[in-house]
Amino acid sequence: MYKIALIGAGQIGSRHLQALAKSEIPISVEVVSRTSQSLVEAKERFEHIKGTGLVKSVKYFQSIKSLSNSIDIAIIATNSDVRRKVIEEVMQYKKTRFLLLEKVVFQSVQDFHEIIDLLKISQVKAWVNCPRRMYDFYLEVQKNLGNGEPIVCDIRGGNWGMGCNSIHFIDLISYVSREIDFRITRSDLDLEILASKREGFLEFTGSLRGVTRNGSKFSLISDKKSNVPCVITIKGDTSRYIIFESKGKAIRAHKSNNWKDEEVQFSVPYQSQLTHLAVSKILVTGQSDLTPLQLSFEFHKPLLETFTQHLEHVVNIRYGSCPIT
Numbered sequence: 145m146y147k148i149a150l151i152g153a154g155q156i157g158s159r160h161l162q163a164l165a166k167s168e169i170p171i172s173v174e175v176v177s178r179t180s181q182s183l184v185e186a187k188e189r190f191e192h193i194k195g196t197g198l199v200k201s202v203k204y205f206q207s208i209k210s211l212s213n214s215i216d217i218a219i220i221a222t223n224s225d226v227r228r229k230v231i232e233e234v235m236q237y238k239k240t241r242f243l244l245l246e247k248v249v250f251q252s253v254q255d256f257h258e259i260i261d262l263l264k265i266s267q268v269k270a271w272v273n274c275p276r277r278m279y280d281f282y283l284e285v286q287k288n289l290g291n292g293e294p295i296v297c298d299i300r301g302g303n304w305g306m307g308c309n310s311i312h313f314i315d316l317i318s319y320v321s322r323e324i325d326f327r328i329t330r331s332d333l334d335l336e337i338l339a340s341k342r343e344g345f346l347e348f349t350g351s352l353r354g355v356t357r358n359g360s361k362f363s364l365i366s367d368k369k370s371n372v373p374c375v376i377t378i379k380g381d382t383s384r385y386i387i388f389e390s391k392g393k394a395i396r397a398h399k400s401n402n403w404k405d406e407e408v409q410f411s412v413p414y415q416s417q418l419t420h421l422a423v424s425k426i427l428v429t430g431q432s433d434l435t436p437l438q439l440s441f442e443f444h445k446p447l448l449e450t451f452t453q454h455l456e457h458v459v460n461i462r463y464g465s466c467p468i469t
């Protein structure tokens with residue numbers, strides 16, 4: 145039986161736990177959070193789900209040291225500020241084979257370097273939860289666009305949490321275009337820096353533009369004054385998609401069909417419908433559709449550098465990291 149540790153039983157952590165109820169392989173789960181309140185709420189959410197019966201036990205703890213000594217996979221669903229410390233603690237006191245990390249993974253490039261080195265030495269494989277790679281719809285987009293042609297991506301909407309969510313979109317652009325080399329060429333972030341909906345973290349609005357090595361172009365635009373849902377436009381030489389994720393709807397057109405617009409519906413799975421699939425694939429095959437940590441670092445790096453630079457410019461204090469999560 146596989147042993148799964150879930151560290152951080154907050155909003156997303158409790159959704160990971162709900163997904164694990166649907167595991168199709170026998171597992172035991174150990175959940176760690178700082179407060180008993182979070183553990184109680186996560187337990188309630190878990191018990192709400194009609195599971196497969198393959199979760200043999202769930203234990204709830206308030207400290208990492210209470211976990212079993214040997215774990216197969218640890219899901220680190222805390223906020224970014226403590227992620228490094230939590231991973232270090234797991235690595236110091238426990239033995240794990242795999243890690244599944246929430247984004248934003250870390251707040252500084254330095255943390256990435258240190259943890260990537262630590263995991264390499266310990267031979268632990270880690271992936272980052274940018275789950276659009278698991279959506280059937282984006283697999284279709286990738287099949288139609290990811291043949292090496294440069295693409296143009298535009299993601300825009302009102303106040304969609306650039307600090308917290310840009311990594312999802314860079315990851316998505318990489319996934320559909322199969323490109324991995326990103327550069328931000330222009331940053332027009334607003335001077336007013338906002339408080340994140342998650343306490344203690346910051347958010348940005350404004351626009352970022354960038355390019356990839358193959359000549360793809362992207363823009364990320366978050367308008368401070370509006371609450372228009374995000375629209376994702378992806379164009380290649382042979383296909384074009386205008387995606388309204390919040391409506392589960394897209395307009396697609398293919399050159400082969402004379403660029404005739406066609407409306408398609410697609411499903412946006414909840415995290416509670418995904419984690420068990422990612423986890424079982426990792427446990428059984430040692431592989432994942434999610435983004436390997438080292439690759440995700442390449443996507444985090446230009447974002448972290450741009451946000452940190454902007455923050456330091458605005459507040460005139462050297463941070464060396466950026467409090468996004």
Ligand SMILES: NC(=O)c1ccc[n+]([C@@H]2O[C@H](COP(=O)([O-])OP(=O)(O)OC[C@H]3O[C@@H](n4cnc5c(N)ncnc54)[C@H](OP(=O)(O)O)[C@@H]3O)[C@@H](O)[C@H]2O)c1
Pocket residue numbers: 151152153154155156157176177178179180182183221222223224226230246247248273274275308342469
């Ligand atoms: N991949 C995605 O699509 C996706 C979606 C949503 C969120 N996220 C990311 O997931 C992260 C968490 O977001 P959230 O909304 O779930 O935040 P949240 O509700 O604040 O949850 C974070 C949890 O981490 C726990 N925690 C903090 N320090 C800990 C420690 N040292 N040991 C154990 N647990 C600790 C907190 O525990 P207590 O409550 O017990 O104090 C809290 O429950 C963020 O980085 C966010 O961006 C990703």
